[in-house]
Amino acid sequence: MAVADSVLLTEIFFSLQGESSRVGLPTVFVRLTGCPLRCGYCDSAYAFYGGEHKTYDEVLQEVAKHGAKYVCVTGGEPLAQKNCLPLLTRLCDEGYSVSLETSGAMSIAEVDPRVSRIMDLKTPGSGEEAKNLLDNLPLLTTKDELKFVLTSEADYEWAKGMLSSHQLDSKCPVLFSPIWEGLKPDQLADWIVRDKLSVRMQVQLHKILWGEKPGV
Numbered sequence: 001m002a003v004a005d006s007v008l009l010t011e012i013f014f015s016l017q018g019e020s021s022r023v024g025l026p027t028v029f030v031r032l033t034g035c036p037l038r039c040g041y042c043d044s045a046y047a048f049y050g051g052e053h054k055t056y057d058e059v060l061q062e063v064a065k066h067g068a069k070y071v072c073v074t075g076g077e078p079l080a081q082k083n084c085l086p087l088l089t090r091l092c093d094e095g096y097s098v099s100l101e102t103s104g105a106m107s108i109a110e111v112d113p114r115v116s117r118i119m120d121l122k123t124p125g126s127g128e129e130a131k132n133l134l135d136n137l138p139l140l141t142t143k144d145e146l147k148f149v150l151t152s153e154a155d156y157e158w159a160k161g162m163l164s165s166h167q168l169d170s171k172c173p174v175l176f177s178p179i180w181e182g183l184k185p186d187q188l189a190d191w192i193v194r195d196k197l198s199v200r201m202q203v204q205l206h207k208i209l210w211g212e213k214p215g216v
C-alpha cells in the first residue's frame, strides 16, 4: 500500500559506488523495499520484505547527513513503488547527481530525465528473462546504461545476440558483469577481448573490498 508522500525503505547507507560507470565514487545508497522478480543470484533478497515507511523529507534529511554529491536509488525494485518517481525528482531538485538501478521490468518512461538509469536486461540465467520490458529499450539515452549480469557462457552468447539484434551499444554505454562467485571474471574478460565487444566489463567493487553483506 502506498502511503502519501512516502516510500517503503530498507536502508540508507554511504559507501563507494561498486557498479556502473560511476564505480568508485562516494555515494549515498537509498534501498527501497520489495521486488516482483526473483533472480536466482539476487544479493539483495533481504530487501524483499519488511522496511519502514519514510516520508520524502525524512529520506532527504538522512541522505543530506552524509554530505555526498552522488545518490543511487536501488532495491529491491525501486520502480515497483510508484512513489519512487517523486522521490527521484526531489533528490534531483536538491542538486544531487542521481542514478537509479532498475531491472527493466517496469516502465522507465516517467523517470525524471535528470536521472541516470542503470537498466539491467535480465538474462536467461537470472530466471527472470520473461519479465524484460523491451519497450524500455528505445527510451534509453546516452546518459543511461544498459547492464547484463551474466551467469554462464550461454548468458554471454545471449547478451551478444541482444547487442547485435537491437543495436544496443549505439544507444548508451553497455555493462557486462559476472555474477559474484559464479561466472569467473577472467573467463568473461577473455570472451569480451576475443569478440572485441564494445562493452564495459565490471566486477562489483564493494564485494572485493568488503565481501557480500548489507550496508556496503
Ligand SMILES: C[S@@+](CC[C@H](N)C(=O)[O-])C[C@H]1O[C@@H](n2cnc3c(N)ncnc32)[C@H](O)[C@@H]1O
Residues within 6 Å of the ligand: 035, 041, 042, 043, 044, 074, 075, 076, 077, 078, 101, 102, 103, 104, 119, 120, 147, 149, 177, 178, 179, 180, 204
Ligand atoms: C540488487 S539489484 C536492485 C535493482 C534492480 N532490482 C535490478 O535488478 O537492477 C542491483 C544490481 O545488482 C545486480 N546483482 C544482484 N545480485 C548479484 C550478484 N550475485 N552478482 C552480480 N550482480 C548482482 C543486479 O543484477 C542488478 O543489476
Ligand SMILES: Nc1nc2[nH]cc(C(=O)O)c2c(=O)[nH]1
Residues within 6 Å of the ligand: 015, 016, 017, 018, 019, 029, 044, 072, 074, 075, 101, 206, 216
Ligand atoms: N557499494 C555498492 N554499490 C552498489 N551499486 C549498486 C548496488 C545495488 O545494490 O544496487 C550497490 C551496493 O549494494 N553497494
Ligand code: SF4
Residues within 6 Å of the ligand: 035, 036, 037, 038, 039, 042, 043, 044, 045, 075, 076, 077, 103
Ligand atoms: S530484480 Fe533486482 S532486486 Fe529483484 S530479485 Fe532481481 S536482482 Fe534482486
Ligand SMILES: [Mg+2]
Residues within 6 Å of the ligand: 043, 044
Ligand atoms: Mg548491491
